[in-house]
Amino acid sequence: MQSFMQTLVFGIFAGAIYGIAAMGLALVFGVLKILNIAHGELVMLGGYVGFWAFSTLGWDPFLSLIIVIPAIFIVGLILDRIVYRHIVRQLGEEKIKNSLLVSFGLGLVLQNLAQALFTGDERSVQVSYAGEGLNIYGVLLPWTRLATLGIVLIVTLALHFFLRKTYPGKAILATAEDYESAELAGINIGRVYMMTFALGAALAAIAGQFVTFTYSLAPSIGMTWTLKAMIVIVLAGTGSILGALPAGLLLGVVEAMAGAYLAQTYKEVAGLVIFLFVLIVRPQGLFVRK
Amino acid sequence: GGEETTTTTLATGTTATTTVSSTETTGTTEPLPATIKVGAVIPLTGKYSGLGEQVKNGYELAVAEINAAGGVDVGGTKVPLELSILDDESDATKTVQQLETHSSNGVVAYLGGAGSDLHAAAAGIAEKNKIAYVGIAFALYTGVMDQGYKYVFSPFPKSQDMAETIFDLLDSFAPKPSKIVVFAEKTDWGAELTRLWTEQATTRGGYTVTAYEYAPGTTDFSALIVPAKDANAEVLLALPSGPDGLAMMKQIKELDWNASVYLLIRAPDPPTFGENLGKDSDGVFLLPGWNNGLPYAGVKEMAAAYKEKYGKPAAALTGPAYSCVQILVDAITRAASLDRDAIRDAIAATNLDTLVGNVQFKPDGTSSVGCPVNQWQGGKQALVFPADVALVPPIYPAVPWKDRQ
């Protein structure tokens, strides 16, 4: 029982990171209809900023979010300027395909630039209080993991509020629906695109920071996180941004349970099989009203 | 120029005897080219790039030193080495393509990269092209060194050497630990090591071994750590890749499993391991294949030159990489020819003191070289075993997580 709970809890913790990693992708995909394969590279870059803050400034990784987020937000702005801006006005499927390709190329560039800048060595951040935490009837809840979960929850709620309740948020949704109409409503769509993309990048950066101190970082981790994030957003469902969190948690728990009770080697398969199952019985996703 | 064109003949006779050089290749009477072309294919990008960089630096340092001294003595004439390095992006398919490129450019020998799967792909090509291949930075035996290849040489410890050394180490501890847990990566190397470890445990006696398999790329190890902890296991043996190893150690701490020995092959090798884990890296054993504190001839000089050139201490793979060049140069000199087969034969007959100790190749292309054990101590790798070369004693048992401040 105790080990079951321990597995469950770690599944949830892992899932929280999946959730936040997917949320930025969901935002950019659901809103801009851009399938950004380079999302994982943004996660990776965020991780490096956090690593740098820790190793040279000695900042706590939770504190350094205050520089990680703006840094990658700016990277997002720049990437939008030089790359994504040019495809965002294309239509429907065309745009999705082109974005797939452009971001694949961009992913190569970012990954290899990171390789040149930071070398291929794995990096990670180990805080002095790593491993400390709550012990509830033998189930361990490390502070770092709890804080991660908490931040993910807060970010999710804030994002939801922003999109649904504020004018700039609604402008983002409107632009996603029909950019010309949005222009005709007086929305500066160029800015909306830029902000949305940068916001997505900032979310990726948060994920990157968590990845860095929970697991590890290397220039090549991008693709893994893109794949995970894509699976999560499909689980969550079309256009569901908030749904990325529960979907991420679900994936995390399924993988952890499969790892503990089926076979550790097949746990990713278990996650993917659940994913395919959901796709087939509920193609609109789990967290979307039909 | 002296480019040679190997046409792969369908005749099977050439494989039976290795001493007969094939008829198409040029003899020693041919005028010598301006340089000796040697081709290396190294993973400079992708998942093995961290290792690849060490290997590359080792080669480049060695070649620079040889050329600074005028080059290689080929039958009395000094000819400089021309080392051409191509990147295979840690992708075995690309390794093949790059080796073919080298071959067509007329290299006289290949130098290998890093990582078992890339070496395995490369070995077949070397064999097909009949070009000698000297490669380090992989311990996998099955599938690479057991294929009966004639052109593949590896002056680097193999899994069997590692397994023996590890159990020598465990045997040397007092009190002797008994409960071993293996986190077995589900790869051929993982299977090979798990098998060898289990064999060693049985032959030496006094050990129990439980193996848990996991897939490479796993981020969450709680499903392995929780049962290991519940069973009060004392020794962890594993061969994680870099990222897997970091995640593993972090979660061992998070889940508060206190073993006496953490012995990880591969992940703790790069210097960044200590930086990444800080004091939590302390006590982790590793078998990097080499150490810049080993008492072999030339190690000190090389370490100093390395530090001068790259601004950091010579890493574990740089020594063996340097040795590959030493072996190759020695062989070319003895062959007194740039004929590919002559070089191959000369390599097979190597008896040379190198940075990895004395190298003499067995028929399968391996060589017994030292297999030093390091341990992370105070954020640095320390040479702790075998006792005759050890610089400091090992920490045993590992300090419990709670007591590390």
Place this chain on the structure above:
Amino acid sequence: MKTTSRQLPSFKPSRRWLTPGAIAVLLAFAVVFPQQVAKDNVWNLFFLMCLGIAMGQSWNMLGGFAGQTSLGHAAFFGIGAIITRVLWFHGTPFFLALIVGGVAAATFAMIIGAPTFRLRGAYFAIGTLAVAEVLRITIAQNQPYISTMPGSMIAEYNLPSRYWLALGLAIATTGAAYMLLRSRWSLGILGVREDEEAAQATGVHVLRHKLLALGLSAVFMGLAGGVFAFKQISYYPEAPFFPTFTFEALMIAYIGGLGTVSGPVIGGIFFVVVRERLAANLTDVHQVIFGALFVVIVLLLPGGLLEIWDRSKRLALRVIRR
């Protein structure tokens, strides 16, 4: 009803065919050049080009003609590779093994086709990616051992024969794409790409046409996998299932010109040559440049390299008119 039987004006749909002359030149070059140079890296380069063309054509049949962006083509490639190799190593004549591999890939495609085609657009893409990953991981778990050609095969190994096979496959695949596009089936397949509902209302059995495109695409991708298995001396059985192969196929189709027959040919040649040249000459930064080049092509030439041709044609026309 008007039954004007007057002569039809030339309404041949304006397709972008390489002229027969260009085809002949290309073929002659593909046959003569590697033999003249007779170097391993040239054989190898040409082999990779042909394999790339075959993969690009295959992907294009589904992605370009039927408009279904698949990210799971590596699954077909991998199945073709593993089946061909296992059968071949166990004594089946190679060509038989190759064909069984292709058929197996198509069979697998048919099995996963019906459920995955319930997904649209990007969801189809991600769904197929997941299918391929399931397969890759499963294979990696079950077959973690390196697959190496036995020594006897290495001794007899002959690179040009690999190339001729790949060339044959590239020609066959291109021919198949051409025939498909000229057949009446293409109307339905293209119709599905343009507007499923409208096509359906006009009597097109949507699923059947998607499956047709998928099946054909999978056969050729499977055959390409089989050729890979024939060429590669040793690799992990998991390797042909890597998403890299999907992306390579997709990029080749895309770079050349999606939905055309000549596109993947141009794309395959361009892609492989550029990648290999960069990798050989700019070891340190080749990936960065390749990635950037890719971005630039997609941004500046959304219609692929064929667009350069189209644009220059239009430009020429305008100049002439003046």
Place this chain on the structure above:
Amino acid sequence: MPDFLNVDAINVAHGDIQALWDVSLEVGQGEIVALIGPNGAGKTTLMRAIAGLHPLKSGTVLLRDKALHALPAHRIVEQGVIMVPEGRRLFGGLTVMDNLELGAYSKRAREVRANTLELVFELFPLLAERRTQRANTMSGGQQQMLAVGRALMGVPKLLMLDEPSLGLGPLVVENIFETVRQMNQQGVTIFLVEQNARQALELAHRAYILEQGRIVGTGLGDELLRDDRVQQAYLGICPAPEE
């Protein structure tokens, strides 16, 4: 001389194909001006060009003294020039209410949003009922109402309507035309493109005729209604229902 909206000698092309040739027209403050012409004449193109959705090759568009052609579309909206695009173009996935609120996105409109909303709901009570329905699940006619409603939310000074009656039932068409008239009486200038030439000319003070990208005629609304050529080309007599 009307001097509210001044379109002067604009040329617009779609890629290589020129759609508008030296088109000039004027709309005076408080006027209703209709633009009629056959399909493909370039009416939509002209409207889009004024709204800033399509770049000009040459020529100027002035609102009073403000050069609209130099502004991006969203800044033109801020000047009070608002267009109801052809084919409705709603924010399909958002609710009716979201659509209306977004119509009042510009700062000017946002300040008076509550009032305008009341007005729109008065005009189209159905929209009030369907507040939470997703726009793309509404019928064609309902969507057109929403499109007009959304434009009104922007508090237009110049309202441009591109075929607002397209696909609407007779009652709704009447409703729309009546709305347009009311808006105009409240001081909104109207520029209208319509296929339904008769109703358009009845409503409009003045009208322009656009054919093949060129203005080929202009006049007062009822003048043109009586014009032979216009009658022939645009008014054609539909057979009356047999009663």
Place this chain on the structure above:
Amino acid sequence: MLLNLEGVSKAFKGLKAVNSVSTRLEEGKILGLIGPNGAGKTTLFNLITGVYPPTEGKIFFDGKDITSVAPHARCWMGIARTFQLVRPLPELSVLDNAAIGRVYGRDPIRNRSKAEKASYETLEMVGLAARASEKAKSLTLVDRKRLELARALAAKPKLLLLDELLAGLNPSEVLTSMALIQSIRDMGITIIMVEHLVKAVFGIADQIVVLSAGELIAEGTPAEIACNESVIDAYLGRSLHA
């Protein structure tokens, strides 16, 4: 009876878009389907063509129950349609757009070049022959509507459903199209047309069905409908009679 609807309903999450509609249609007639916006006309088309399954009721075509027949199979049986918001296949040529109907519709021609030749004639009929080799996306709205019609006609339907084909045409174009619709009827094709141009519908329809809020509120000849009080209230308004 060519088409027979028996108590057909379609609900979208509680909203009854079509509510228990029953009607029958004889062969060779033009049925005008009118009603206010949102009455359920397009939805009824979608039910007849099989885009949605009905929530209740049965649909018979040519004496056969087609309630659960797939859309493409209904086309094979002879039901073709145009869309209210036009949906040509934009990247295909005008000719190919029409040829699809000929290759896949009822009584298909399997040989592609023969099918192309036959569809060219259909294009002539709707006046698009001159643009046969252009891409469909380069057409104007009206031409796209014509193309939709050609595509539907090429499928050799017995029953043709026209959803607001006349919307957006100017009066003289309306007249031409009306003549075209009549000539299609004269070819023996039964037609249901949804149209808000009441004058036009009344001018050529043999029978009118009026939907309002999903319900069939009146059915009869154009003359009968024009005087029907409930139709005037729900849809036509007084002005038509003023």
